[in-house]
Amino acid sequence: MQEKFYTLFWTWDHRMQWSGDANLSLPAGEAGPYLKSSETFLNEYKCLIDYASQRQIDAVIVAGMLRKSHGGVRAAKKLIDYGRKRGVSVLPSAGTGSYDGFVVQTDDHYCLSSWLERHPQLAAIDPAGKPYTRQNAPALYLCSSKEENQQWLKQGTQWLIDKLEPEGIFLSHGRLEVCHCSSCKRSRDSLEGSDEIFKEFANLTSPMLQAVQGCGGNLMVICASEAVVDRATYTNTIPLQYFASLASFSWELSLQSLKAWPAGNTARRGKHLGQLHHSISEPNSSFGVGDFHRRQLLLDEIRSACRHAHGDSLSGLILNGEMGIHSVSNELNYLGFSAFCRDPQLTWEAFAVQHLSPGFGDPETSYKFLQMLQQSISLHRELVKISGPQERHYLSREAYHLFTEVARVTEAISGESQRRWAWLLGSIAEIVL
Numbered sequence: 001m002q003e004k005f006y007t008l009f010w011t012w013d014h015r016m017q018w019s020g021d022a023n024l025s026l027p028a029g030e031a032g033p034y035l036k037s038s039e040t041f042l043n044e045y046k047c048l049i050d051y052a053s054q055r056q057i058d059a060v061i062v063a064g065m066l067r068k069s070h071g072g073v074r075a076a077k078k079l080i081d082y083g084r085k086r087g088v089s090v091l092p093s094a095g096t097g098s099y100d101g102f103v104v105q106t107d108d109h110y111c112l113s114s115w116l117e118r119h120p121q122l123a124a125i126d127p128a129g130k131p132y133t134r135q136n137a138p139a140l141y142l143c144s145s146k147e148e149n150q151q152w153l154k155q156g157t158q159w160l161i162d163k164l165e166p167e168g169i170f171l172s173h174g175r176l177e178v179c180h181c182s183s184c185k186r187s188r189d190s191l192e193g194s195d196e197i198f199k200e201f202a203n204l205t206s207p208m209l210q211a212v213q214g215c216g217g218n219l220m221v222i223c224a225s226e227a228v229v230d231r232a233t234y235t236n237t238i239p240l241q242y243f244a245s246l247a248s249f250s251w252e253l254s255l256q257s258l259k260a261w262p263a264g265n266t267a268r269r270g271k272h273l274g275q276l277h278h279s280i281s282e283p284n285s286s287f288g289v290g291d292f293h294r295r296q297l298l299l300d301e302i303r304s305a306c307r308h309a310h311g312d313s314l315s316g317l318i319l320n321g322e323m324g325i326h327s328v329s330n331e332l333n334y335l336g337f338s339a340f341c342r343d344p345q346l347t348w349e350a351f352a353v354q355h356l357s358p359g360f361g362d363p364e365t366s367y368k369f370l371q372m373l374q375q376s377i378s379l380h381r382e383l384v385k386i387s388g389p390q391e392r393h394y395l396s397r398e399a400y401h402l403f404t405e406v407a408r409v410t411e412a413i414s415g416e417s418q419r420r421w422a423w424l425l426g427s428i429a430e431i432v433l
């Protein structure tokens with residue numbers, strides 16, 4: 001029997017853009033504060049969960065799930081229950097010695113920066129013996145070999161599972177540095193393999209996985225490291241034996257790795273997921289395409305990732321889900337993600353007919369939408385690249401023709417379909433003007 005192929009959305013709480021008051025552009029990663037209300041936190045995630053449920057997305061991962069500013073444990077539990085009732089698992093993300101641990105930006109016992117402020121001797125140190133810090137903030141990372149830290153990671157994981165009763169947990173290793181204390185070095189030397197970062201990841205994750213095992217439930221556990229993903233894609237040398245067999249692994253898939261996907265790499269087979277690290281708030285993310293604005297459509301890349309993932313028997317794919325569907329190109333990305341994860345061989349025409357209609361018009365009009373959007377993106381990219389006035393004139397004329405054709409269709413339809421066509425018209429107008 002064919003194994004289930006999982007589809008998941010990954011998010012940071014403070015970057016969610018699923019409601020009207022969400023136009024607060026915030027920095028990437030854990031540095032961002034949460035500036036919206038606790039109601040908005042719940043409402044935005046409910047919108048995403050509803051959408052995930054409609055599109056048969058299995059789970060939503062939430063980094064920054066626990067913050068005092070948006071309701072802490074109570075709000076997090078509400079979301080998990082909301083998802084459970086709709087068939088969507090809401091998975092809290094916890095940092096493995098980074099990403100502020102279990103509770104973000106508070107004085108909580110399980111907030112990593114607060115823990116290291118109280119116990120500075122437990123911080124990971126750089127080659128010069130100094131704690132890793134950023135802009136005079138408290139130390140960033142845990143030393144993996146200190147017994148107190150191992151206990152803290154284990155107890156924090158137990159606490160998180162007891163408090164939230166989630167259906168799964170995402171263990172995120174967002175650091176590129178290792179601790180240079182003598183005991184961490186000894187510990188890494190005792191492990192096989194040459195990847196220091198991955199060994200550090202294993203040492204920090206180990207107590208967390210012990211806690212999950214101790215809970216006895218059937219939790220989905222995903223271990224993710226930004227640091228090792230691309231290398232992991234290309235090699236068979238990742239020593240997965242250091243991790244409990246209950247864990248799945250999430251590897252970041254860059255555009256580069258999709259273009260040069262090696263055939264038959266068994267390192268990725270089995271309990272591995274690919275993460276398409278694309279986000280409106282991360283213009284330089286590895287899955288972005290450079291010209292980062294609302295025109296960005298990643299359907300090609302998403303379809304390619306789905307085909308590779310199925311071809312190599314990965315157990316699922318993760319896509320950033322922070323951006324709402326008011327952005328039509330983003331809505332198309334999500335529709336493609338949901339459709340191609342289930343049927344990676346689906347043609348563009350079948351995709352348009354089965355998944356875009358009736359929202360984008362009748363089947364024929366929906367297919368036309370897709371073709372015209374793709375055409376506008378290529379025109380825009382060409383215009384950005386060229387400098388000669390003649391070539392520019394020719395491309396502008398092409399864009400103008402496209403504009404008049406889209407305007408004609410937009411006028412002829414109504415309702416929600418018209419909103420999407422009007423959005424396309426607006427995108428092309430930016431090129432023409």
Ligand SMILES: [Zn+2]
Binds near residue numbers: 143
């Ligand atoms: Zn250390």
